[in-house]
Amino acid sequence: MSDVTATPAAASAPQPRTAKPGRRALARFTSNRLAVFGLIVLVFFLLFCFLGPLFYQTDQVHTNLAEASLRPGERGHLLGTDDVGYDVLGRLMIAGQTSIIIGLAAGVLATLIGSFWGAIAGYVGGWVDSVMMRIVDAGIAIPATFLLLIISTIARPSVPLMIVVIGLVSWLVPARLVRAESISLKSREYVLAIRAMGGTHSRAITRHIIPNSVGTIIVNATFQVADAILLVAYISFLGMGVQKPATDWGAMLTSGISYTYAGAWWLILPAGFCIVLIVVAFNCIGDGLRDYFDVKGRLK
Amino acid sequence: MSTLTKTKRPRGNIGTFLARRIFQSVIVILIVTLIVFSLLHLALPQGPALGVLGMQATQEQIDAFNHKNGFDLPLWQQYLNFLWQLLHGDLGASFTLNKPVSVAIGQRLPKTMALALIGMIVALIVAIPMGIYQATRRGKAGDVALTAWNFVIYSTPSFFLGLILVIVFSQWLRWFPAQAPQGSTVGEVLSNPAGLVLPVLTMALGIIATFSRYMRSATIDNLSEDYVRTARAKGTSVTVVVTRHVVRNSLTPVIAMLGYYLPVMFGGMIVVESLFNYPGMGLLFWSAAQTSDYPVLLGCVLIIAIATVVGSLLADLIQALLDPRTRGELA
Numbered sequence: 301m302s303d304v305t306a307t308p309a310a311a312s313a314p315q316p317r318t319a320k321p322g323r324r325a326l327a328r329f330t331s332n333r334l335a336v337f338g339l340i341v342l343v344f345f346l347l348f349c350f351l352g353p354l355f356y357q358t359d360q361v362h363t364n365l366a367e368a369s370l371r372p373g374e375r376g377h378l379l380g381t382d383d384v385g386y387d388v389l390g391r392l393m394i395a396g397q398t399s400i401i402i403g404l405a406a407g408v409l410a411t412l413i414g415s416f417w418g419a420i421a422g423y424v425g426g427w428v429d430s431v432m433m434r435i436v437d438a439g440i441a442i443p444a445t446f447l448l449l450i451i452s453t454i455a456r457p458s459v460p461l462m463i464v465v466i467g468l469v470s471w472l473v474p475a476r477l478v479r480a481e482s483i484s485l486k487s488r489e490y491v492l493a494i495r496a497m498g499g500t501h502s503r504a505i506t507r508h509i510i511p512n513s514v515g516t517i518i519v520n521a522t523f524q525v526a527d528a529i530l531l532v533a534y535i536s537f538l539g540m541g542v543q544k545p546a547t548d549w550g551a552m553l554t555s556g557i558s559y560t561y562a563g564a565w566w567l568i569l570p571a572g573f574c575i576v577l578i579v580v581a582f583n584c585i586g587d588g589l590r591d592y593f594d595v596k597g598r599l600k
Numbered sequence: 601m602s603t604l605t606k607t608k609r610p611r612g613n614i615g616t617f618l619a620r621r622i623f624q625s626v627i628v629i630l631i632v633t634l635i636v637f638s639l640l641h642l643a644l645p646q647g648p649a650l651g652v653l654g655m656q657a658t659q660e661q662i663d664a665f666n667h668k669n670g671f672d673l674p675l676w677q678q679y680l681n682f683l684w685q686l687l688h689g690d691l692g693a694s695f696t697l698n699k700p701v702s703v704a705i706g707q708r709l710p711k712t713m714a715l716a717l718i719g720m721i722v723a724l725i726v727a728i729p730m731g732i733y734q735a736t737r738r739g740k741a742g743d744v745a746l747t748a749w750n751f752v753i754y755s756t757p758s759f760f761l762g763l764i765l766v767i768v769f770s771q772w773l774r775w776f777p778a779q780a781p782q783g784s785t786v787g788e789v790l791s792n793p794a795g796l797v798l799p800v801l802t803m804a805l806g807i808i809a810t811f812s813r814y815m816r817s818a819t820i821d822n823l824s825e826d827y828v829r830t831a832r833a834k835g836t837s838v839t840v841v842v843t844r845h846v847v848r849n850s851l852t853p854v855i856a857m858l859g860y861y862l863p864v865m866f867g868g869m870i871v872v873e874s875l876f877n878y879p880g881m882g883l884l885f886w887s888a889a890q891t892s893d894y895p896v897l898l899g900c901v902l903i904i905a906i907a908t909v910v911g912s913l914l915a916d917l918i919q920a921l922l923d924p925r926t927r928g929e930l931a
Contacts, residue, residue: 450898
């Protein structure tokens, strides 16, 4: 078994096949101005949400009706306060933490499940593949928002639960993509060689099929995170998101909707623009990574 | 696609292809019913007795109800009964609406389909020319601007988009109402077109962002084909080549995408309907979630899943009819 590792697979570090792979790939990524823009926006939001509260300290747990519904700039509240007295700028930070944590974790979870599912289905083939892919078809036929609403009637939404649930409804697309990769990879010489030398199937999948699909997987994971952040917002809009005093950008925006006609733009626009910006950022990074890895992750 | 499908491309005849795809679709629908049945039992481990009889029901009443409706049978038998009822169009009774689920959905579904259809038609009327325009002027200012616009719309939650439309067109300009038309039939809803403008626009903008990208991409692929060069070499003008040949060939994959787009669209309908208070199936589903009305929730899921499976079956069929090369790949 151990001598199999000595084969020239070297698949654990997939590199583009160029002379100076690392640098050239980096240049390819940074030459994509959109991707760099996305990265800058992402870093900004990470600093804003996770370090911001250290410098701009606000009480986001206790309501304070004496400070409620202040306009931006009043009594030192840069972006005003909401209907129960939370400082909007400070709330954007902690809401962003929820959105980003759920988005990232659910996106990664979905990608992990989908990658293994797709790799196994494509590699094994035959009726196992058929059954596994029909399950994927069935999952895709049920819209994610519907499934999430049903599940939230069974269990109280919390951050870990939303990560698991969004992950469990979002793995279907990566499964299809990785399956296609897996089918084309399994007949390559180095995978056949591993099998001929007595390597196990699980070794072929975990050491060769999945590492060689890494481009597809990473590109898709980026889009998955973008979609997951949108899903979090939708679930909060539908009233089934994380419970107060915790919040996310979608929940902030939703609770501001009733004040639209009162002209309280600061309860709606900042949270809305945060969602749009971070989703655009992830989509830009995904586009950049697709050029970097030279894969077809999503339609051009 | 993958190398395997390229090397082995069975030129199957359309009958075999259709038979295989229909069989697959039946299996997928069976799996959906299994998921729905499991969710029902996860949500209501004791069965629907309490939901139907009310919380004050005595144990004797519950036992009698369970025995009468077969909820005391082993799970696999309950599942078979559930399937049997489905085959007869019986989706159970709503806990809260005091009518069968099939009736409740039957009243709402046409209104949702009307809204979806109008939104889709409006979107395609814009998205298809937009995609062709972008493809023929690839990389120029117009293409870049539209790509950026679509990128932003694609990344915007539809309820935020709808809200901005409400602020601009309803609150500031006072052109259109912020509330969708109410009414129990499609005719009543459609008789108030002003109220439909904002919901349709909210839906259509999102669909345009998606489908103009597909159309742009398909047109670009076709423009690089040999037949375009041949036609150009023979002296055909660009306009004629594009309108006569490229558009027709690019439309096939885009039309097929409509079938696969159904679940995304239904998922979006629930948000649009809640935002504009449109009396369709999305709103029915949303209010059923508020009251834990599981028969309604699961009935809606089943209807949508079946629509989606049939939609992608039709999409594959259209593609297989128009482009025989895909018959092997789609299997």
